[in-house]
Amino acid sequence: MSHQHNDDCADYLERIVYFLDNELDGADCAAVQAHLDECGPCLQKYDLQRTVKTVVARSCSESAPEGLRERVLVQLREVQVRITEG
Incomplete structure (x- = not known):
């Protein structure tokens, strides 16, 4: 791969983000x-x-299952208690 090719690729890779967003x-x-x-x-x-x-967009539009949400909240409370007691 030539140096010129690397420069061209760098230019295109910068533009790919705009290409993905149709900009x-x-x-x-x-x-x-x-x-x-x-x-x-x-x-x-x-x-x-x-x-x-695509994965990030999908993740931002979905809600966590209620059971998972509750487990995370319980773990956060346990960590907060350990921090305040420690």
Whole structure:
């Protein structure tokens, strides 16, 4: 991999975040997509970022099951008691 290729990849990797959020104009989207089609390492990073973004978005919209929520609250209270008694 040449030094120029590394510089190009760094530029595209910065733009991937905007690409994921649909914040690029048509020409930039086409350029990023063309680079991803040709560059396996950048495509892997794109896929990872897209997966993380999807998981985070899903996690933010779901509520924890009530049993889990209660167990976490009990553990937090136990820690608070140990801190105040210690």
